[in-house]
Amino acid sequence: MKIAFIVFNDMTILDFAGVYDAITRLKELKIKTDLDWDICGYSDTVRDKHGLKIIPDKVRNNLGKYDVVIVPGGLGTRSLQNDSEFIDWIKTAENVQYKISVCTGSLILGAAGFLKGKKATTNFNEYESLQQYCGEVVKERIVEDQNIITSGAVSSSIDLGLYLCEKWAGKEAKEKIREMIDYHP
Amino acid sequence: MKIAFIVFNDMTILDFAGVYDAITRLKELKIKTDLDWDICGYSDTVRDKHGLKIIPDKVRNNLGKYDVVIVPGGLGTRSLQNDSEFIDWIKTAENVQYKISVCTGSLILGAAGFLKGKKATTNFNEYESLQQYCGEVVKERIVEDQNIITSGAVSSSIDLGLYLCEKWAGKEAKEKIREMIDYHP
Numbered sequence: 001m002k003i004a005f006i007v008f009n010d011m012t013i014l015d016f017a018g019v020y021d022a023i024t025r026l027k028e029l030k031i032k033t034d035l036d037w038d039i040c041g042y043s044d045t046v047r048d049k050h051g052l053k054i055i056p057d058k059v060r061n062n063l064g065k066y067d068v069v070i071v072p073g074g075l076g077t078r079s080l081q082n083d084s085e086f087i088d089w090i091k092t093a094e095n096v097q098y099k100i101s102v103c104t105g106s107l108i109l110g111a112a113g114f115l116k117g118k119k120a121t122t123n124f125n126e127y128e129s130l131q132q133y134c135g136e137v138v139k140e141r142i143v144e145d146q147n148i149i150t151s152g153a154v155s156s157s158i159d160l161g162l163y164l165c166e167k168w169a170g171k172e173a174k175e176k177i178r179e180m181i182d183y184h185p
Numbered sequence: 186m187k188i189a190f191i192v193f194n195d196m197t198i199l200d201f202a203g204v205y206d207a208i209t210r211l212k213e214l215k216i217k218t219d220l221d222w223d224i225c226g227y228s229d230t231v232r233d234k235h236g237l238k239i240i241p242d243k244v245r246n247n248l249g250k251y252d253v254v255i256v257p258g259g260l261g262t263r264s265l266q267n268d269s270e271f272i273d274w275i276k277t278a279e280n281v282q283y284k285i286s287v288c289t290g291s292l293i294l295g296a297a298g299f300l301k302g303k304k305a306t307t308n309f310n311e312y313e314s315l316q317q318y319c320g321e322v323v324k325e326r327i328v329e330d331q332n333i334i335t336s337g338a339v340s341s342s343i344d345l346g347l348y349l350c351e352k353w354a355g356k357e358a359k360e361k362i363r364e365m366i367d368y369h370p
Contacts, residue, residue, distance in 0.1 A: 014343075014366070017202035021339065024235040039237055050209040052224055055238040124367065141367075153367035154206065158199075158340060181199070182309065182326075182338035185369065 001168070003037040004066040004093070006105075007056055008086070010076030013048040015102040015157050019070060022161025022177055031173045038066075042086055049075050063093035072157070073103025073123060081111040098147050100164070102157045106130055106150040119145040123153045158183055186353070188222035189251040189278070191290075192241055193271070195261030198233040200287040200342050204255060207346025207362055216358045223251075227271055234260050248278035257342070258288025258308060266296040283332050285349070287342045291315055291335040304330040308338045343368055 026032040041056025080086045090112040101109050106122040109115055110133025117135040121143040130137050141152045142163050151160040166174035211217040226241025265271045275297040284299050291307040294300055295318025302320040306328040315322050326337045327348050336345040351359035
């Protein structure tokens with residue numbers, strides 16, 4: 001299972017870090033040895049909204065070869081949802097099995113057309129913005145609809161990570177990782 | 186108030202991201218307009234333990250000019266606590282007002298001599314390792330002893346961030362940010 005973690009300017013790093021931390025522990029703990037991932041960026045260097053500089057492993061690469069694409073949120077999504085070049089890049093994930101977002105990352109999945117007729121969620125301030133892209137906005141922390149998995153605002157990234165651990169490796173794996181990161185929601 | 190966020194190889198990015206996210210919102214929301222920060226690294230490029238590449242703003246710079254130093258944890262701390270060059274760099278923070286750590290970042294503060302006679306905490310698996318460096322190991326999520334503030338395992342980084350928001354900007358600011366990131370511990 002190969003994951004593309006999408007990164008872009010003015011993203012929120014915590015949106016990325018929660019789900020990234022939980023999932024990558026599946027490999028660290030040898031629970032899921034076939035797991036692998038790339039940090040996939042829209043630019044050679046990515047700056048989060050507060051200036052943290054990240055160097056992606058791949059830049060504007062074809063996302064079609066991954067099994068999972070995960071899109072974080074952040075202020076950058078507000079303009080990127082209308083950036084046709086960026087959205088064309090995201091659209092290369094069309095045949096990817098799991099399309100996943102944190103917070104306003106769902107606006108990106110939506111702009112790429114992946115949420116048509118689907119239930120989805122986003123940051124609690126952006127429910128209206130999401131409506132145009134999906135079948136039904138659901139005001140919950142994590143929403144799954146046929147391999148489209150969207151989560152709510154920032155800290156829900158950790159819950160999403162643990163949700164995916166359970167989905168892909170079982171409840172015991174999820175509990176082990178939850179304890180490792182000392183998370184008690 | 187100027188903060189140095191320390192980054193190093195084999196750190197845990199979530200240890201960094203939780204506290205970074207909460208604190209930097211104090212500036213984003215114009216609650217604390219004098220707040221500023223640098224990402225300070227021990228190498229030109231830093232790779233977290235799962236391969237994420239970060240470019241620090243400053244490399245091995247004198248930490249004495251900051252008001253706050255925040256050290257994350259991660260597997261890298263186990264060897265870096267015995268790396269005299271790295272610890273000499275951290276020691277340049279000796280006169281910094283607030284010395285703060287997440288998870289095993291406290292082993293670094295300890296190796297630099299900042300925890301002598303102080304109460305402190307760390308990852309729940311490393312209480313014994315911390316004992317050599319401090320006055321008393323306290324098994325709590327956040328421990329403050331005279332401007333030395335240490336927190337527990339990974340996800341406690343978010344709690345630490347909110348704790349600092351309240352300490353530096355009041356309860357209202359902390360609650361506002363807690364709601365923004367939708368965190369309900």
